[in-house]
Amino acid sequence: MTEYQIYKPKLLYKDGAFLEHQAVLVEGGKIRKIGCGDELIRAFPTARVENWEHLVLLPGNINIHNHCFQSLLRGLATDIPFLQWRDEALYRFSPILTPEDLYTGAVFAFGEMMKYGVTTVTDFFYLHNHGIASDEAIIKAARDVGIRLVLARTMYDWAGAPAGYVESVPLAVEHTGRLMEQYNGKDDMVTVIPAPHSLHAASVEMVQAGFQLAKQYGTGYHIHVAEELFEVNDVKQQFGCRPIELLDRIGVLDERMTAVHCVWLDEHEKELMSSRKASLAYCPSSNMFLADGVTDIPYLKQHGVIVALGSDGACSNNRISIYEEMRMTALLQKVHHLDALCVVAPEAYDMGTVNGGLILKKPVGRLKEGYCADFTGVDLEHISMQPLYDNYEQLLYQMVYSMQPDAIRRVVVNGKTTVKDGVILTIPESEIVSRVQEVMKKFQAIQ
Numbered sequence: 001m002t003e004y005q006i007y008k009p010k011l012l013y014k015d016g017a018f019l020e021h022q023a024v025l026v027e028g029g030k031i032r033k034i035g036c037g038d039e040l041i042r043a044f045p046t047a048r049v050e051n052w053e054h055l056v057l058l059p060g061n062i063n064i065h066n067h068c069f070q071s072l073l074r075g076l077a078t079d080i081p082f083l084q085w086r087d088e089a090l091y092r093f094s095p096i097l098t099p100e101d102l103y104t105g106a107v108f109a110f111g112e113m114m115k116y117g118v119t120t121v122t123d124f125f126y127l128h129n130h131g132i133a134s135d136e137a138i139i140k141a142a143r144d145v146g147i148r149l150v151l152a153r154t155m156y157d158w159a160g161a162p163a164g165y166v167e168s169v170p171l172a173v174e175h176t177g178r179l180m181e182q183y184n185g186k187d188d189m190v191t192v193i194p195a196p197h198s199l200h201a202a203s204v205e206m207v208q209a210g211f212q213l214a215k216q217y218g219t220g221y222h223i224h225v226a227e228e229l230f231e232v233n234d235v236k237q238q239f240g241c242r243p244i245e246l247l248d249r250i251g252v253l254d255e256r257m258t259a260v261h262c263v264w265l266d267e268h269e270k271e272l273m274s275s276r277k278a279s280l281a282y283c284p285s286s287n288m289f290l291a292d293g294v295t296d297i298p299y300l301k302q303h304g305v306i307v308a309l310g311s312d313g314a315c316s317n318n319r320i321s322i323y324e325e326m327r328m329t330a331l332l333q334k335v336h337h338l339d340a341l342c343v344v345a346p347e348a349y350d351m352g353t354v355n356g357g358l359i360l361k362k363p364v365g366r367l368k369e370g371y372c373a374d375f376t377g378v379d380l381e382h383i384s385m386q387p388l389y390d391n392y393e394q395l396l397y398q399m400v401y402s403m404q405p406d407a408i409r410r411v412v413v414n415g416k417t418t419v420k421d422g423v424i425l426t427i428p429e430s431e432i433v434s435r436v437q438e439v440m441k442k443f444q445a446i447q
């Protein structure tokens, strides 16, 4: 017999409006119908009904850029410049991580962000010490936590990095292609896409190979671009042009590309991003934490570039919440441009939800019939959500600017409740914490 669930909240957020008396009918992990709650209950009498009495039901957030293993490095080597942070935290500790440690890092990162409302994460993953087994550890962690994963499987051939990051072009193509073959199109919970790391850590041949894989398998691809000024200078010196110009010149700049960061683009590069229909993964907290600079969001959004939000790795943020990134996007852009209207809360909210779905070309980030049953329930009576008029006109602003994570009471992914009353149901938080503490003993042993 078909199993139906009905979620009947106090309010439901659909396409920019908060609606009363509405409910969501879920079947097989998908939203089958959105409509009047009482009518749905009458029409589907066998459905299991959940009354979310004080909650507003919203789409789950999309974290468009994360490095899950970096959660294990949070608080190590902080408050220092980017390259020093990379050498003292990343390059020092990441080579000793076993697949089991990587699994621990991933359940830690995925569990924490899911608790704060993320239902889909793109994890840009580049530790290949143990070959495919490393990638499989991340995929298993996502399945065990119950979060939807897009594994941006990284292709990296800069010899200056620890050996485990580096693969030859043929090996990177073989491993990434094998994972894409194995996972894509099987179920909606795991997708693998190529992610040539950046122009400073992947050769032109590697970037082109990643692009070709994306083309072959009909996916997008992700790449870090111009996060720091040194990359612009290096590219100029080596190729006589700027990073986005080089990506265009080598034939990989089109609607398949999601560029991460794009802090240091000039006018011509911004125009190219727009005319070639590339997208942006924007990580404002990380850019501030590492003193990277400020990406020109008003220009890019006005020129049709889709912008979605990422936490980046938890050791360069150090929070791991997309509500946090919505807030940071609006605040940072306002102060940088001295313009209170250049990014407003509803736009920042869309960047953390619907735009992520657009970039990933997945039916997520919106409450819509046929879309994935990925949503959250936020407590309207939580102190950080006050005050609220009867017409709820402040509600979206409270979500972006004042809400604290413990107002998030429920999370549902693929029609399954993964967080209830603020508690992760899939893997006990105490187990996650004790696993993390075990890895820390290893780190301390090599200090």
Ligand SMILES: [Zn+2]
Residues within 6 Å of the ligand: 065, 066, 067, 124, 224, 260, 312, 313
């Ligand atoms: Zn990154």
